[in-house]
Amino acid sequence: MNTLALYPGSFDPITFGHLDILERAANLFERVVVTVAVNKEKSGVFTGDERVALINECLEGKEWAKSIEVDQFTGLLVNHAKKLKAKTLVRGVRQISDFEYEFRMALTNKRLAPEVDTIFLMPDEEYTFISASLVKEIAYWGSDLSSFVPENVAVALREKYAK
Ligand code: PNS
Numbered sequence: 001m002n003t004l005a006l007y008p009g010s011f012d013p014i015t016f017g018h019l020d021i022l023e024r025a026a027n028l029f030e031r032v033v034v035t036v037a038v039n040k041e042k043s044g045v046f047t048g049d050e051r052v053a054l055i056n057e058c059l060e061g062k063e064w065a066k067s068i069e070v071d072q073f074t075g076l077l078v079n080h081a082k083k084l085k086a087k088t089l090v091r092g093v094r095q096i097s098d099f100e101y102e103f104r105m106a107l108t109n110k111r112l113a114p115e116v117d118t119i120f121l122m123p124d125e126e127y128t129f130i131s132a133s134l135v136k137e138i139a140y141w142g143s144d145l146s147s148f149v150p151e152n153v154a155v156a157l158r159e160k161y162a163k
Helices: 016-028 048-059 077-084 096-112 132-140 151-162
Strands: 004-009 031-037 068-073 088-092 117-121
Touching (some): 004 016, 004 077, 016 031, 048 068, 048 151, 077 096, 096 117
Parallel strands (some): 088 117
């Protein structure tokens, strides 16, 4: 039995929706590694290191997050999963519209690494519309972020967009 799950994503930046999925994953697996995909060609608002630091700050002091680690990877996700000996990938599905992309990605990963399964978790209903891209748009226009991201992330976004 494998008790390690990887929760991969861009996390540019992490939102309340991601944290909801992460808590659910932490309740299902003995260990969860949140892994930030860093794509050299596709630069985000935050660097990989910044995204990792923001996630760690969000998890600080949370009882349910004690078995969670945060790292980053470049290249193919399945190679990172193999390196960590993880057999399960966790992805959040908010709406049916997410599913087509998620299904394609899961099938591709399965073709590349048949031993690695993807499981899908649903966030609480109140988070089903939150996305990192909408959060960045709200931050860009300087509006209130408090119902979308934790305070440390809101502060970091405000600093980025003030520049
Ligand atoms: O948060 P996102 O942007 O929806 O996460 C997508 C992510 C980073 C998990 C996905 O793009 C990914 O795994 N990228 C790494 C490259 C890879 O393995 N591609 C093949 C799978 S389709």
